[in-house]
Amino acid sequence: DVVLTQTPPTLLATIGQSVSISCRSSQSLLHSNGNTYLNWLLQRTGQSPQPLIYLVSKLESGVPNRFSGSGSGTDFTLKISGVEAEDLGVYYCMQFTHYPPTFGSGTKLEIK
Amino acid sequence: EVQLVESGGGLVKPGSSLKLSCVASGFTFSSYGMHWIRQAPKKGLEWIALIYYDSSNKYYADSVKGRFTISRDNSKNTLYLEMNSLRSEDTAMYYCAKITGSGDFDYWGQGVMVTVSS
Numbered sequence: 001d002v003v004l005t006q007t008p009p010t011l012l013a014t015i016g017q018s019v020s021i022s023c024r025s026s027q028s029l030l031h032s033n034g035n036t037y038l039n040w041l042l043q044r045t046g047q048s049p050q051p052l053i054y055l056v057s058k059l060e061s062g063v064p065n066r067f068s069g070s071g072s073g074t075d076f077t078l079k080i081s082g083v084e085a086e087d088l089g090v091y092y093c094m095q096f097t098h099y100p101p102t103f104g105s106g107t108k109l110e111i112k
Numbered sequence: 113e114v115q116l117v118e119s120g121g122g123l124v125k126p127g128s129s130l131k132l133s134c135v136a137s138g139f140t141f142s143s144y145g146m147h148w149i150r151q152a153p154k155k156g157l158e159w160i161a162l163i164y165y166d167s168s169n170k171y172y173a174d175s176v177k178g179r180f181t182i183s184r185d186n187s188k189n190t191l192y193l194e195m196n197s198l199r200s201e202d203t204a205m206y207y208c209a210k211i212t213g214s215g216d217f218d219y220w221g222q223g224v225m226v227t228v229s230s
Contacts, residue, residue, distance in 0.1 A: 037215035041157075048207055048223050049157065054216035092157055096215040100173050101147075101159040 002027050004093050006104035013083045014112045021107045023093035025074040030097070037096035040069055040078045043106075044089040052091075053078065085111055114138035116208050116221035123227045128198050134191040134208030134221055142166075142186035145211045148193045150204035151223075158204075161193065162211075176202075198228045 161182040
């Protein structure tokens with residue numbers, strides 16, 4: 001199975017600060033069809049996961065543009081440009097290029 | 113508005129069976145693949161099963177293969193997960209999720225809790 005390694009496990013940020021979360025894959029996530037199926041999700045406490053980004057950098061409808069995704073192959077990054085209080089929670093990367101789909105272990109974003 | 117509403121969870125003994133349902137609304141259910149994903153208490157997310165829009169293909173995680181069965185009834189806009197031979201390690205919140213052709217898990221249900229304990 002593809003292992004996704006997220007760093008850091010915990011992130012402490014102040015409001016307005018820009019932060020980045022890394023997701024590294026044990027295998028290239030480039031599919032033979034040319035797509036890279038790497039998504040980012042946010043799970044707030046007590047809620048179901050909320051999709052943020054798919055295909056590495058495509059923003060879900062309604063997601064603020066302070067969120068952005070980048071990367072290729074095995075290295076991917078989620079950036080939040082100007083953290084807001086509502087952004088706290090656990091961020092997960094997930095891949096759907098290889099079966100079975102797998103998730104990173106999560107990065108908990110806490111607000112100072 | 114897209115909605116996915118899971119039900120059927122509860123407290124069961126090891127070795128028991130349970131069937132979860134996920135009722136979909138707000139989109140053409142019969143056009144999309146659907147997944148089940150679970151999350152053990154205080155743990156991360158684990159994908160467990162996928163069914164194609166027309167039930168032509170089904171895929172399972174090794175941890176549930178042979179014990180769980182994913183199915184759907186497009187006439188009822190409902191996704192199912194039949195779980196047999198339940199173990200304590202199956203204790204988790206179970207989510208259904210819709211997927212698009214772009215690999216986008218764009219909608220998730222609120223989850224249903226399954227607790228396996230003697």
